[in-house]
Amino acid sequence: MTEIHIVVGTRPEAIKIAPLVLAARAAGRITPVIVATGQHPTMVAEALAAFGLDVDVALTLDRRTGTQPELVTQILTGLDAHLAATNPAAVVVHGDTTSTLAGALAAFWRRIPVVHLEAGLRSGDLASPFPEEANRRLIGQISQLNLAPTTRAEENLRREGVPGDIVHTGNTVVDAALAVAARAYPAGDPRLDEILAGGHRVVLVTAHRRESWGEPLDHILGAVATLHDRYPDLRIVLPSHPNPDVRRQVDTALAHLPRVLVTDPLPYQDLTRLLAGSYLVLTDSGGLQEEAPTFGVPVLVLREVTERMEAVEAGCAHLVGTDPAVILAAADQLLTDPERHRQMSTVVNPFGDGTAGAQAEEAIVRMLRAERAIAAAPELSSLLPGALVAQASPGLAQATTDH
Numbered sequence: 001m002t003e004i005h006i007v008v009g010t011r012p013e014a015i016k017i018a019p020l021v022l023a024a025r026a027a028g029r030i031t032p033v034i035v036a037t038g039q040h041p042t043m044v045a046e047a048l049a050a051f052g053l054d055v056d057v058a059l060t061l062d063r064r065t066g067t068q069p070e071l072v073t074q075i076l077t078g079l080d081a082h083l084a085a086t087n088p089a090a091v092v093v094h095g096d097t098t099s100t101l102a103g104a105l106a107a108f109w110r111r112i113p114v115v116h117l118e119a120g121l122r123s124g125d126l127a128s129p130f131p132e133e134a135n136r137r138l139i140g141q142i143s144q145l146n147l148a149p150t151t152r153a154e155e156n157l158r159r160e161g162v163p164g165d166i167v168h169t170g171n172t173v174v175d176a177a178l179a180v181a182a183r184a185y186p187a188g189d190p191r192l193d194e195i196l197a198g199g200h201r202v203v204l205v206t207a208h209r210r211e212s213w214g215e216p217l218d219h220i221l222g223a224v225a226t227l228h229d230r231y232p233d234l235r236i237v238l239p240s241h242p243n244p245d246v247r248r249q250v251d252t253a254l255a256h257l258p259r260v261l262v263t264d265p266l267p268y269q270d271l272t273r274l275l276a277g278s279y280l281v282l283t284d285s286g287g288l289q290e291e292a293p294t295f296g297v298p299v300l301v302l303r304e305v306t307e308r309m310e311a312v313e314a315g316c317a318h319l320v321g322t323d324p325a326v327i328l329a330a331a332d333q334l335l336t337d338p339e340r341h342r343q344m345s346t347v348v349n350p351f352g353d354g355t356a357g358a359q360a361e362e363a364i365v366r367m368l369r370a371e372r373a374i375a376a377a378p379e380l381s382s383l384l385p386g387a388l389v390a391q392a393s394p395g396l397a398q399a400t401t402d403h
């Protein structure tokens with residue numbers, strides 16, 4: 001059966017590729033092979049396990065300097081050797097990480113079609129998020145199929161004139177969140193169940209982006225401490241970034257407060273359960289901006305700009321940045337005005353209805369069928385706007401029929 005190889009390096013990628021893998025297995029038309037780059041191996045394995053999935057191929061990295069050039073070089077070298085040996089029909093990459101960029105480049109250089117899942121997100125600022133915004137734009141230029149999660153993302157790609165095909169699928173994170181929430185997982189941390197069962201208003205806080213570290217994080221943590229003191233009925237949970245300096249900063253500001261729980265990064269099933277039971281979310285996470293509307297939880301976005309403006313425009317998220325006064329004003333409104341909270345919590349999710357995995361699988365199958373048509377009748381290639389790589393490489397289409 002035709003194989004597609006799905007590159008994954010980080011936990012968010014693992015969560016968001018899982019619905020595509022499950023949809024492909026259920027349909028039985030293509031064989032998905034999960035290729036882990038080794039960027040965050042433990043977290044990838046744990047995230048996939050929440051969906052009953054395992055890594056099929058694992059690369060090994062020997063990181064010494066911890067720099068981006070080192071990471072890109074090792075992933076590229078490993079993926080190139082893997083693709084040379086396997087020659088899959090297509091390579092799927094997700095989002096905007098270093099693994100995503102390296103996966104797209106390795107496939108493009110091997111003249112293998114690149115499928116970009118969650119394509120078209122744009123903040124409009126190359127410095128924020130950095131370097132993810134640049135990664136997205138670069139990948140869009142070499143992808144044969146762009147799977148856009150929203151109408152805005154689709155419009156971004158069309159405005160830029162990317163050469164590949166564009167299909168609006170919805171965001172697979174909605175599929176993932178709904179699937180995990182529907183399962184009865186044992187609690188990884190019993191303290192979370194105690195908090196959720198206590199009848200309190202729960203506030204989930206995450207701040208992990210590098211641009212939030214240092215002084216911006218101090219501002220965020222100060223606002224959280226003020227909320228703790230101002231509202232005795234709140235229970236605040238902050239899963240901390242594993243970086244030792246960040247964790248030290250978080251613990252110094254919050255660990256002594258009796259109604260704040262600082263944890264290590266949570267397994268996806270625990271995070272989803274916590275999110276579904278929260279009253280309010282404060283986050284700089286892209287994934288939580290998409291997942292929270294699935295459960296009707298208002299979001300205060302701790303960033304100056306976001307590439308997920310759909311949530312802001314729909315009314316289920318509010319962009320507040322890292323200014324404590326702005327954070328507190330927005331949080332106070334939601335914590336004291338039930339009608340405002342109801343308005344933000346009843347918005348239709350702008351990120352999809354939970355069918356993105358199946359729609360992505362269908363789009364990939366159509367692309368591969370078009371490749372076979374080119375192999376059978378090369379003169380048709382000029383009629384297919386997405387046949388970027390096939391036109392560049394007459395041998396590509398034949399390669400896609402050999403699996």
